[in-house]
Amino acid sequence: MKRFLISLFFVLIIAGCNNEKVIQPDTPVNASWLMKLQIDNKDYGRFQSLFYEGAEENVSKETFQQFGEITTSGTNFKNYELLTFENGEMLLVEFAPKQDNDDVYKIVNVKLVPNEMKSLFRE
Structure with missing residues (x-):
């Protein structure tokens, strides 16, 4: 367990120190990619944060959970x-x-x- 935590710590440091741009929902593909990430992470709140104001409830939590059952790692945008x-x-x-x-x-x-x-x- 200790080894895992040390490895995780180094990964977080390396990830935090790189100069790569964080993906923003600034294109349809990026917004879709972030949406899929939230489905994979089972994070309904962040999923809803990607919606247009007032449209957050267009996809219910139950439907969101169904999305999680059909997604795969291979995705074509x-x-x-x-x-x-x-x-x-x-x-x-x-x-x-x-x-x-x-x-x-x-x-x-x-x-x-x-x-x-x-x-x-x-x-």
């Missing part, structure tokens, strides 16, 4: 934008992951949202 037109039609646009040196986003795919799926995107 993708960026999408939904275009909703006045006529009710929708397009789902998938973007390539933005690299640090990229100045623009590039589209990977565009799909017409089928009628039976539109209810997922409406409030």
Whole structure:
């Protein structure tokens, strides 16, 4: 036990002394990554802190616990934008992951949202 505590102490010192930037929810991918981290850590309070003000209760604690039962270590993050037109039609646009040196986003795919799926995107 003593060995473990000493090792943990050194890991914390090394982690605290590095110059790496702490991940912030400043992009959709970062916010999603932090969300998954809170699910994996079973931390509902921090999970809720990632939500828009007033939307914290959109995911109940029971649903949050269900998320914990389905997550795996391997996770694929993708960026999408939904275009909703006045006529009710929708397009789902998938973007390539933005690299640090990229100045623009590039589209990977565009799909017409089928009628039976539109209810997922409406409030």
